[in-house]
Amino acid sequence: MVTGHRFLGGFLGASEDVEKWVHNKVSIWTKSIERLSQAAKSKPHLANVSLTKSLQNEWNYVQRVVSNVEKPFTLLRLALESTYLPALFDSEVDSIESSLTLLSFRNGGLGIRDPVTTCSLAYSASKDGTKILTEAIQRGNSFDVDSHESHMRNSTKSARALKEQMEDDTAQKCISHLPQKRQRTINRIREGDCSTWLSVLPTHDNQFLMSADEFRDSIALRYGRSPTKMPGFCDGCSQPFDISHALDCKKGGLVIARHNESRDLNIELLKLSGLTQITKEPIVKESNSDGEGALRVDWGVRGFWDFQREALFDIRILNADAPSYLSNSLASIFDSARVEKKTKYSKAAEDRRASFTPFLSTCEAIFDHEAIVYLKKLSNLLSSKWDTSYSQVHGWLKARLQICILRSVSLCIRASRTKWRGAGIEHDAHIPLFKSPDLF
Ligand SMILES: [Zn+2]
Numbered sequence: 366m367v368t369g370h371r372f373l374g375g376f377l378g379a380s381e382d383v384e385k386w387v388h389n390k391v392s393i394w395t396k397s398i399e400r401l402s403q404a405a406k407s408k409p410h411l412a413n414v415s416l417t418k419s420l421q422n423e424w425n426y427v428q429r430v431v432s433n434v435e436k437p438f439t440l441l442r443l444a445l446e447s448t449y450l451p452a453l454f455d456s457e458v459d460s461i462e463s464s465l466t467l468l469s470f471r472n473g474g475l476g477i478r479d480p481v482t483t484c485s486l487a488y489s490a491s492k493d494g495t496k497i498l499t500e501a502i503q504r505g506n507s508f509d510v511d512s513h514e515s516h517m518r519n520s521t522k523s524a525r526a527l528k529e530q531m532e533d534d535t536a537q538k539c540i541s542h543l544p545q546k547r548q549r550t551i552n553r554i555r556e557g558d559c560s561t562w563l564s565v566l567p568t569h570d571n572q573f574l575m576s577a578d579e580f581r582d583s584i585a586l587r588y589g590r591s592p593t594k595m596p597g598f599c600d601g602c603s604q605p606f607d608i609s610h611a612l613d614c615k616k617g618g619l620v621i622a623r624h625n626e627s628r629d630l631n632i633e634l635l636k637l638s639g640l641t642q643i644t645k646e647p648i649v650k651e652s653n654s655d656g657e658g659a660l661r662v663d664w665g666v667r668g669f670w671d672f673q674r675e676a677l678f679d680i681r682i683l684n685a686d687a688p689s690y691l692s693n694s695l696a697s698i699f700d701s702a703r704v705e706k707k708t709k710y711s712k713a714a715e716d717r718r719a720s721f722t723p724f725l726s727t728c729e730a731i732f733d734h735e736a737i738v739y740l741k742k743l744s745n746l747l748s749s750k751w752d753t754s755y756s757q758v759h760g761w762l763k764a765r766l767q768i769c770i771l772r773s774v775s776l777c778i779r780a781s782r783t784k785w786r787g788a789g790i791e792h793d794a795h796i797p798l799f800k801s802p803d804l805f
Contacts, residue, residue: 368382369382369383369386371386373430374426374427374430375427375430375431376431380433383431383434384434384436384437387427387431387434387437387438388437390424390427390437391424391437391438391440391441392440394420394423394424394441395440395441395444397420398416398420398441398444398445398448398449399444399448401415401416401420401449402448402449402452402453403452405449405452405453406452406455407577408577409452409453409455409577409580409581410567410574410575410576410577410579410580411567411574412449412452412453413453413475413476413477413563413580414566414567416449416477417475417476417477417563417564418566421477421478421480424438424441424480425478425483425487428480428483428484428487428488429487429488429490429491430488430491431488432485432488432492433485434484435481435484435485438480438481438484439481441480441481442467442479442480442481445463445467445477445480446458446460446463450462450463450466453475453581453584454581454584454585454590454593455577455581455593456590456593461539461542461543462588462590464479464535464539465536465539465540465551465588466588467479468532468535468536469532470560470563470564471555471560472529472532472533472535472536472555473536473540473551473554473555473587474532474536475563475584476563476564482531482535483528486524486527486528486531489524490520490521490524493520493523493524494516494517494520494521494524495517496516496520497509497512497513497516498513536555540552543589546589546686546691547588547589547590549589549686549691550586550587550588550589550686551587551588551589553685553695553727553729553731554587554729554731556695557695557727557729557731558731558732559727559729559730559731559732559767561760561763561764561767562583562730562763562764562767562768562771564760564764565760565761565764572765572768573764573765573768575768575771575772578775578779579771579772579775581593582771582774582775582778582779583729583771583774583775585608586608586728586729586771586774587729589686591607591608592608592778595607595608595611595778599611599614599616599782600617600781600782600783601614601616601617601782601783602614602616602782608686608778609684609686609687609688611777611778612684612686612687612728612774612777612778613684613687614777614782616782617780617781617782617783617784619776619777619780619782620777622773622776623682623770623773623774623776623777624663624680624681624682626769626770626772626773627680627682627724627726627766627769627770627773628645628663628664628680629645630765630766630769631663631664631678631680631724631766632645632664634743634747634762634765635664635666635669635743637747637750638743638746638747638750639746639750640666640667640668640669640746642666642667642668643664643665643666643667644664644665644666645663645664646661646662646663646664647661647662647664647665647677648660648661649661649662649677649710649713649714649717649719650713650716650717660709660710660713662677662678662679662710662714662721663678663679663680663724664677664678665677665678665719666678669742670720670722670742671720674718674719674720675717675718675719675720676719676720676722677710677714677719677720677721677722678721678722678723678724678739679706679710679721679723679724680723680724680725680726681702681706681723681724681725681726682725682726682727682728682770682773682774683698683702683725683726683727683728684727684728685698685727685728685729685731695727695731699725699733699734702723702725702733703723703725703733703735706721706723706725707721707723710723722735722739723735723736724736724739726766726770728770728774729771730766730767730770730771732766740759740762740763740766741759743762744758744759744762747762
């Protein structure tokens with residue numbers, strides 16, 4: 366006897382039949398998670414985008430149309446915690462970290478929805494949102510599209526607020542169990558609007574695809590974890606090599622390379638916006654007769670803030686977890702860095718009838734408020750040039766700069782601080798080696 370049947374992507378019938386049907390679906394998704402975990406070992410960035418942008422939407426739909434199915438979904442959560450996350454991080458992930466990663470980007474997560482806690486929320490939001498439509502079908506009432514749409518908007522808004530509150534409670538509870546230093550890092554990430562890079566679709570030709578090391582270093586930084594495969598000592602100065610040393614040791618030019626990468630990208634983006642008079646490292650003040658006191662900034666561009674007026678910029682990417690900053694808030698770290706740069710450059714810039722703007726960012730790509738204003742202005746210019754919506758361009762621009770900073774930060778962790786020595790072979794000196802009869 367048939368006691369249940371699949372209907373419009375859901376299932377209607379006896380509760381045992383519904384649970385069995387959901388259980389079968391969960392088994393299929395669990396296998397998909399296992400396959401995705403295999404892929405995450407070598408391509409963690411692509412695997413996470415596949416999960417957050419595609420796979421999880423399959424079970425989210427089922428959760429919207431079938432009620433009381435938390436139990437089967439615990440298996441899916443288990444697969445995410447025990448198989449997927451360790452493959453993504455390439456290390457063990459404890460229960461507190463798991464709960465943190467299964468949150469939205471804005472709450473410090475990796476955009477993975479917790480399949481258990483979303484069950485009842487998704488169903489009640491869907492049921493409430495379609496209330497007017499359901500009543501019209503059940504009672505044969507006339508259907509008012511405007512009332513339905515208005516009710517749906519309000520219902521979606523309430524559901525979003527409820528979800529936000531639940532996620533915030535979970536995040537705060539998890540963070541409170543972590544050491545003070547990690548609490549400081551994760552709270553900074555949650556408040557800092559630095560997660561756009563996680564939500565973009567990476568491809569080989571749009572410059573958003575991160576290598577396994579780059580992605581893992583970036584998420585390690587996000588959760589205040591020590592990146593995997595860290596060497597014991599710095600190859601530049603032989604000091605113990607921890608994350609703070611990696612980000613601050615100036616030996617080998619990696620910190621300068623981090624700065625230069627972002628400077629060059631800004632110049633490239635300004636050129637794309639249609640501004641033509643852009644100067645790399647313009648001299649703001651010439652040196653005195655002793656050859657001292659010269660000042661130069663990172664880039665200058667004519668007509669950026671004001672018509673035909675030169676706008677000068679200088680960039681600094683700082684490690685907010687450096688030992689000297691640990692007792693300061695991010696706002697005060699940015700304040701003192703901004704004051705330092707303005708004290709150094711503003712007067713000289715004004716003497717040349719130019720404006721000066723410091724561009725400050727942390728190593729996790731949290732931007733200072735003056736940098737945010739600069740990005741908004743640049744987004745405006747680019748959206749006019751490309752005839753594309755401002756919000757699209759602004760998201761793209763933020764992600765582009767965030768990934769540039771995160772890549773160069775990863776370089777500080779992974780690259781060598783010692784110079785490579787050549788073998789000393791010049792021109793064709795090695796050719797006789799290959800001509801030697803002993804080799805053939
Ligand atoms: Zn060092």
